[in-house]
Amino acid sequence: MVVEQLRDEETDRIFQALSDSTRRDIIRQSMLREQSVSDLAKHYAMSFAAVQKHVAVLERASLVRKERRGREQIVHSNPEALRRAARLLDAYEDLWRGRAARIDELLSD
Amino acid sequence: MVVEQLRDEETDRIFQALSDSTRRDIIRQSMLREQSVSDLAKHYAMSFAAVQKHVAVLERASLVRKERRGREQIVHSNPEALRRAARLLDAYEDLWRGRAARIDELLSD
DNA sequence: CTGTTCTACAACCATTTGGTTGTAGGTTAG
DNA sequence: CTAACCTACAACCAAATGGTTGTAGAACAG
Numbered sequence: 206m207v208v209e210q211l212r213d214e215e216t217d218r219i220f221q222a223l224s225d226s227t228r229r230d231i232i233r234q235s236m237l238r239e240q241s242v243s244d245l246a247k248h249y250a251m252s253f254a255a256v257q258k259h260v261a262v263l264e265r266a267s268l269v270r271k272e273r274r275g276r277e278q279i280v281h282s283n284p285e286a287l288r289r290a291a292r293l294l295d296a297y298e299d300l301w302r303g304r305a306a307r308i309d310e311l312l313s314d
Numbered sequence: 315m316v317v318e319q320l321r322d323e324e325t326d327r328i329f330q331a332l333s334d335s336t337r338r339d340i341i342r343q344s345m346l347r348e349q350s351v352s353d354l355a356k357h358y359a360m361s362f363a364a365v366q367k368h369v370a371v372l373e374r375a376s377l378v379r380k381e382r383r384g385r386e387q388i389v390h391s392n393p394e395a396l397r398r399a400a401r402l403l404d405a406y407e408d409l410w411r412g413r414a415a416r417i418d419e420l421l422s423d
Numbered sequence: 424c425t426g427t428t429c430t431a432c433a434a435c436c437a438t439t440t441g442g443t444t445g446t447a448g449g450t451t452a453g
Numbered sequence: 454c455t456a457a458c459c460t461a462c463a464a465c466c467a468a469a470t471g472g473t474t475g476t477a478g479a480a481c482a483g
Contacts, residue, residue, distance in 0.1 A: 225440095241460095255441070275450065
């Protein structure tokens, strides 16, 4: 029947960004305290450039934003995108329970 | 410093499975009513084999399970995995709010 | 029995992902 | 000023992703 597919690339990006444990840990780190990209990189057994790329993925998903401070780039978390993802999953749960209240969230997904 | 990375491949798989709008729609469809893989495939503008692969991705993430009924394979949703993802995001939110109650969930991630 | 339906799976392909190294430029410390 | 530091970005690579077509087997309809 080929239902017209309403795709939400923002949602795609959020879940894709969350699908890597290093990136989830970067979120956690930047929630605990704001750190520069170099500071973050010290936590992981990979190159600085790799961490830089992970931060870029989080940034495209709006889960994090960077703020230049001198020569450093400070990584701030953005909990609103996380909340959005959590609410979307809640809506699925509601759907399963037969509560239609939030189905519109799913349909507009 | 190379902190030992506690990876949770199950969590990886759940978020990765959720990062595609076709797969999110398959979850929604199978929550609305249990359908065979062929039934599901009729909703999308792609081959049966492609939908079959999407279902397999959801299955590896435990978001869905298949039950053979005659020649058909009926797809059931499994809301527990969804709930697990939602709780994890809630825990991040708590962390951001400075509530430490659920930090252990994050640390064991 | 025969033909159709549903599923499984292999092979293939283009693109994306997650990592690397290397180069270069802006900023700060001494 | 110079050296060290932080970041940006390009080029490259292997593996995973998301799609395709094709083949084959099992189950059902008539």
